[in-house]
Amino acid sequence: MPALAIIPARGGSKGLPRKNVLPFCGLPLIAWTIKAAQEAKTVGRVVVSTDDAEIAEVSLQYDAEVIWRPKEISGDEAPSEAALLHALSSLGVSEGTLAFLQCTAPLMLPEDIDGTVAALAQADTAFTAVPWHRFIWKKTAAGGEPVAHSKTSRPLRQQREPLFLEVGAVYALDIAGFLTHRHRFFGRVAIHLIDPERSLEIDDHTDFLLAETLMRRQLNRRRAALLPRAPQALVMDFDGVLTDNRVGVDEDGKETVVCHRGDGWAISRLREAGLSLLALTNELNGSVKKRCEKLKIECLATSGPKLPVLKDWLRRRDIDPGAMIYIGNDDPDIPCMQYAACAVAPSDAAEGARRIAQIVLETKGGHGCIRELAELLLPGTV
Secondary structure, eight states, X not given: OOEEEEEEEOSOOSSSTTGGGSEETTEEHHHHHHHHHHHOTTEEXXXXXXXXXXXXXXXXXXTOXXXXXXXXXXXXXXXXXXXXXXXXXXXXXXXXEEEEEOTTOTTOOHHHHHHHHHGXXXXXXXXXXXXXXXXXXXXXXXXXXEESSOTTOOOOGGGSOOEEEEEEEEEEEXXXXXXXXXXXXXXXXXXXXXXXXXXXXXXXXXXXXXXXXXXXXXHHHHHHHHSOSSOOEEEEOSTTXXXXXXXXXXXXXXXXXXXXXXXXXXXXXXXXXXXXXXXXXXXXXHHHHHHHHHHTOEEEEOSSOSXXXXXXXXXXXXXXXXXXXXXXXXXGGHHHHHHSSEEEEOTTSOHHHHHHOXXXXXXXXXXXHHHHHHHHHSTXXX
């Protein structure tokens, strides 16, 4: 039976106000936990328990179910177990597996959830943890005092008994046992180890900034893995990719566009790396040609479908479509995106283009999205 995932998410947060819905690497913070639960192989249902209208709205937007939590179990001192018990009662669930997830640990991956749930095969409860090798001290009236170690003995890491730090990302519980004991730890307890890079929990602004940095690294690794191993060409739309999709018109009817210098820098690095570069556009404006000439990239304009023009260009250049990346922002780009080895879209692309793209960038069109893509293709050189 698939696990039931419950994500408790209160509206109140003293350490970082409105924490659960703050923008985090392009999505509301809670959305990352919802998405991880939805992608986990062992989870069949994702429920958010909340007392907050905005959290409920965001959760529904990302296709989670919502349970409204009573005020009396939504305060700072209310334990998470109270929210879990209330949600189970509201759903009428009394058996199976519960995956208790916390949205303050957004770096968790679906496999962290699956691994913790799988650990229940030999236990009644399980939780995520990382190896712990540090020395703990406490303050006393007499000064600093060690906790669980001696002041006079400083054994090396490999000489110490292994310890593990609990990570509040994933807890897996047998529901029947939880309803009896009413606490997340009972019976046999299993520890599921995760990568320390995914162990950060967000309690304050500093945690938030650190987690964003780690998440961007994680996202970049995932995105880079989707790119062709030996790319030969990058083909890009012009309007909405090299520009912000707006056009200026002077009193004589002359059109102008605004481009991002960071894209120009990135394009020169990509050209130096040996990639063939093409701007493929339906826009016949002279400003397109002039900009491409300055960037030293080939430009092809067509008033009809783009795909036949793209195929002909690849054939003439003897470029394998399986080594071609296409970045587009609107419906006319979709056939080309589907034909490419990897389809990319700026963050503000039309819904159809974003849906078809393997990689959706964080940057908008005309705001340096080619530079962001180049950083994935040529890490550390752009």
